[in-house]
Amino acid sequence: MDQGSSGSTQIDIERLRFANYQPQGIESMALSFDKRLLAVSRESNSIEIWRLPYSWSQVLVIPGNKNCDIRRIHWLEMNHSAKINTKEQISNTNQFYYETQENKFKKRRLLTTGLNGLVIEWDLRTGKPKSKYSCNSAVWDSQMHGKFLYLACEDGTVKILKVKKNKIEYIRQMFKVDARCLSLALVRNVPENQMVKNIYAGYSDSSIRKWDMIGGNSVLHFQKQTSKKQKKTNLECCIWQLKLFRNHLLSGDSQGHLSVWDAEFGTLQKTFDNLKGDINTIEVNEDYQCVYASGIDSRLLVIKLKDSANAEQSWVFASIYRGQSHDIKSLILISPKQLISAGVTTDICVYNLTDGRFNDQFGKDSKHQQKTQKLRHIPPFPFKTAAIIDGKSICVLNGNQRFIEIWNAESQMQVLRIEKKGDYNIRCFDKLGDFIVYSDGKDTQIFHFNQNELTLKKLTQKVCVSNGLQSILSSIWLKLYQSDNEQTYLLILDEELNLREVNLSEDYTVKELFNLNEKLVDSLNNVTLKNYDKIINFISFNCTSHKLYVSFANLQFFAEFDLTKQQLSWNLPMIENSLSLCAHSDQDKLIVAYDSNKVTVFDLNNKKIHSWSAANQDKFPQNYLTRFNRTVGIAQVSSSQYIIYTNYTYSVLDINKGLPEEVEIIQNHPGKSVEEKNLAAQNWFDNLKISQSKYIKKVVLPVLEQSSDSTKDQVSNLTISNKIKGILNMQYDSETNTLKVVENVWKKVVENFVGTVAINKYGQ
Secondary structure, eight states, rough: OOOOOTTTTTEEEEESSOOOOOOOOOOEEEOOTTSSEEEEEESOOOEEEEETTTTTTEEEEEOOBTTTTEEEEEEEEEEEEEEEOOOOTTTTOOOEEEBBBBEEEEEEEEEOOOSEEEEEETTTTTTTTEEEOSSOOOOOEEEETTEEEEEEETTEEEEEEEEEEEEEEEEEOOOOOOOOEEEEEEEEOSSSSSOEEEEEEEESSSSSEEEEEETTTTEEEESOOOHHHHHHHHHOOEEEEEEEEEEEEEEETTTTEEEEEEEOOOOOOEEEOOOOEEEEEEETTTTTTEEEEEEEOOEEEEEEEEEEETEEEEEEEEEEEESSOOEEEEEEEEEEEEEEEHHHHTTTTEEEBBBBBBBOOOOTTHHHHHHHHOOOOOOSSOOOEEEEEEEEEEEEEETSEEEEEEEEEETTTEEEEEOSSBBBBBOEEEEEEEEEEESSSSBEEEEETTEEEEEEEHHHHHHHHHHHSOOOOOOOEEEEEEEETEEEEEEEEEEEOEEEEEETTTTTOEEEEEHHHHHHHHHHOOOOOOOGGOOOOOOOTTTOOOOOOOOSSSOOOOOEEEEETTHHHOOOOOTTTTOOOEEEEEEEEEEEETSOOOEEEEETTTEEOOOOHHHHHHHHEEEEHTTTSSOOEEEEEEESSSEEEEESSSEEEEETOOOOOSEEEOSSOOOOSSHHHHHHHHHHHHHHHHHHHHSEEEEEEEOOOSSSOOOOOOOOOTTOOOOOSEEEEEETTTTTTEEEEEOHHHHHHHHHOOHHHHTTTTOO
16 A cells, blocks of 8 residues: 555545444433443443543443333442542543542442333443342333432332342332323432432323322322313323422423422422423423423423512523434433433434523524534444444344344345344344354354355354353354464353354364453452453454454553463553543554544554654644544554544544644535635535535545655545545455445434424424
8 A cells, every 4th residue: 555755545435335224212311420421221222331521432332132121221329429520530440430428439330210110230241130120010210319219100109119239129109099100200308328208200190299208198289281171182191201490390291391380389380382292301400590301392492490570580481492303302411511312313412501501593504503513413323343344245233233134245235134032132243254143141143154055054053062062151242253274263252251262164162262350360460350340342353463452441451462372461551541442453553542532553562652652642633632423443554554433534544644733624515604605616526526426336535645745635644534424334455455334324314213293293
C-alpha cells in the first residue's frame, strides 16, 4: 500500500448493504446513583451497560433469555456515597463497583422485573440469573428503595420483596383490588434499610390508592374517571405512570392526560391533554421544577411549577418537543441540563435543556430549525462484532440474538439461517471457511457448512464423544483461526476464564491451555482479582504471533498472553483512566482505541508505548476528541496505516505522520442552509457524485501519502468521513486492494418497526 510522492494511494470500498442487522427496541432504562452507568433493557430481553457521562461507550452486554421478560430494571446500591462524578470516583478503576459512605467499594447489583412474573438478580460477570423469585402474576411496574422491591401486579396486589445476598425473599402484600395494579410511587422519607411507610398505586379502573404499609390499609382513594363516565364512553382509563414531586402526585394515563394531584388529599389540581396517546413514562427535574412526560405520542411534554403573583405556585405548560419518531418507553434525567429518551426507535436520544425546558421546534426545512443544534442519537448497534466478513460470505447475528444468517457477497442472497434452540440468547459467534460456532448461556455449538452443496452438519457431539465430554460449556469468547499448515482451530474461553483449543481439522481433540486469572495473579505479584475485575471488555487475537490481548473491566489489567509459551508476557500500562474499546495487532505493534477517543500505539517488541504515541498522545485535535460516536473497530490497511471506525464515521490514521491541529470532517451531503445551498450550486457536479455514491456498490477511499511532499489532494491525518453509516464491520483485503464494509441500511431498520399511533394519526 505504501507509495511515493507521485500521488495518494487509493483503495476501493465495497459496501455490503444486503445483510441487515435489526436492532431491538428499548423497554426500560436505569441510571446508577453516581450516574456512571446506564442499564438498558431491550425487547430481546438483553441488557446493555453503558458508561457515562462523557464517553457513552458500551461496556457490557448480558444476552438474556427468551423466558426472562424485562419490564423494569433497577440498580441495587446500598449505603452509596453522595459523591457524583468527583475525582475520587473517576479514579475508581472498575466502574462495576461503587463507593459507599465508608469510602469502601462494593459490587453493583442489577435486578429486573417482567410481565412473566419473574424477579431476577443478574450476575454481571457470567451474564446469568443469580437468584429468582416468581410472583405468579405479571409485574407491570416496580420500584426499589434500599433492598426492598415493591411490585405492581396483574392480580391487583402490591407485593413487597427483600433482596438478600443470595436470594429474593417475600415480605408481605397489600389487599387485593378488583383491577390490575399498573404503577407505583413511593414516599421515600425513611432510611434505605427500612420499608417505606406509604405507597401510591395506580390501577386499570382509573383509580389511585394510597396504602399505609404499617396497617396494610388503603388510607386514600380517588379516581381519574368515574365508573359512570367510563361506561358511557366505553373507554378504559389506565393509570400507567405515577411520580411524586414534593407534595404533588403526577399521573399519566391511557387517555394521554398528564394530571397533577394534591398528594395529601387526592384533589385534582390540573390536567394537561397535549399528548394524544398513552403516557408510558414521567421524569422530574427538581432543580428547575419541571416534569417531562411522553409515550405512544412520541412528543415530549414539559410542564413547570411556576410562582404566581399571589405567592402561590401553579403548574403551567412549558414546551413540547419531538426527538424520536416512534413510541417512547423510558425517560432518564442525566443531569439538570440533559435528558435522554428511548423506545421503539432502538436508539437513545439526548436532549439539552435550557432552564429545564426544550428550545422551540420549527419545521424541518425552516431557517430557524437549520440553525438549531441537532439532537445527539446514540447508535443501537453493539460494540462487539455483529457481522463477520469471511471471503465471499457475510455472517450476521440477528438483533434479537436468536439466529445467525450467512449471505453470499456476490449473489447477495441468503444461503443459510441457523436458528438456535433453547432459552438463552446467543452471546458470541464466529465463522471461518466451512466452520460456524456460537455460544449462549448454556453451551457452545459447532457446525460444518458445505457452501457448494449447501449442507450443514453439527459437530458438537463428535467433539464431546472424542473427549469424553457431556457438552461444551458456555463461552464468553470464541475464535476460529487457521495455522500455518492450514489446519483449523477453535479457541474457547469459558466463564471461569479457562482457555481451551479444539482441533477441527483432524481428531477434534480439546487441549487445555491455561487459566487467564491464574496467569494474571501469578505474574502480577499475587494480586487478587475481585469477582467483577474478571469481567472482560474485549479480546483481540493475532493468529500469526499466537498472542492474545485481553482487556478487563478493571482498567489496571490489560494483558498480553503468549499462547505458544502459555504465559502472560506483558500487562499494558493504563492510559489516563480511559476504557479500552477495541484493538488490532500485527507482529510489532498494537493499536488500541479508548473511550476518550484517543488511540494509543504500543511497541510489542520492546514492551513499551510506541514512539508515535509518545510524541502525539497529548496532541489529538479537540474536534476529534469531542466527536459523539465511539470507536467500535480497527482495520489495518498497510504497515503504518489503520482505519479507525465508529458506527457512523471512519478515519485513516498514519503513524508515520503527526496530528493536525484540527481534523477535517467530510460530510456525505451538502447542507440545507442558504450558505450551504449556494456553495452546493457552485459545485453541483461534486455534490451529484457524493449523492449518487451513497447508492452504488463501490466507492474510492483516498489513503494518506507516505511522502512528506504536500500536494493539493493530500488527505490530512485522522480526517473524519461520514459517507458510510451504519458500519457493522470493516476488513481490508490486500489481494484485491479492497476494503469491505458491512453497512446497515437504516431505512430497512425503520421499515421493520412496529407501527405507532403517534406516527399514523398524530405525527407532525
